[in-house]
Amino acid sequence: MFKKIFMITLLSFSLHSFSANAGDAEKGKKVFKKCAACHNVAAGAAHKTGPNLWGIIGAKAGVQDGYKYSDWLKGSGIEWNDEAMTAWVSKKKAKTAYFGKDVKKSKMIFAGLRKPDQITNLIAYLKTLK
Numbered sequence: 625m626f627k628k629i630f631m632i633t634l635l636s637f638s639l640h641s642f643s644a645n646a647g648d649a650e651k652g653k654k655v656f657k658k659c660a661a662c663h664n665v666a667a668g669a670a671h672k673t674g675p676n677l678w679g680i681i682g683a684k685a686g687v688q689d690g691y692k693y694s695d696w697l698k699g700s701g702i703e704w705n706d707e708a709m710t711a712w713v714s715k716k717k718a719k720t721a722y723f724g725k726d727v728k729k730s731k732m733i734f735a736g737l738r739k740p741d742q743i744t745n746l747i748a749y750l751k752t753l754k
């Protein structure tokens with residue numbers, strides 16, 4: 625009995641972490657509504673309050689043409705991989721832990737996403753924009 629429960633727990637845990645790792649781009653598109661007030665994502669679309677995010681995963685930070693970044697972001701040397709993007713859209717504590725306290729000099733004002741699944745799905749969606 626105990627063994628059976630253990631196996632089921634183990635199985636559902638690994639299934640869960642698998643789907644969390646892969647991310648669901650459709651769900652991520654919905655999460656992106658929180659970003660859409662400030663960011664366009666279509667190729668060649670205008671910058672809004674924030675820069676256009678088409679092709680952002682894998683790109684260097686602060687290099688989109690025609691957008692006036694904060695000095696902090698421009699000089700940050702960040703590359704937008706999964707890890708950096710996760711920290712960027714997280715709550716303040718995790719964001720500061722990853723980028724250092726000077727991250728507050730960035731121009732992006734965003735409260736941060738609370739749920740890890742939301743972030744994984746959002747990144748899966750951003751990866752489709754290329």
Ligand code: HEC
Pocket residue numbers: 656658659660661662663673674675677680684685686687688692693694696697698704712713729730731732733734
């Ligand atoms: C209230 C407006 C606002 C919201 C909401 C917002 N952003 Fe931003 N974002 C900005 C601004 C402004 C910048 C430029 C930051 C700077 O120059 O320091 C920025 C910069 C960025 C960058 C860096 C781009 C580059 O070229 O280096 C990324 C990535 C990003 N935002 C992702 C997101 C995501 C994902 C969301 C939603 C979870 C989001 N932002 C929500 C305003 C916003």
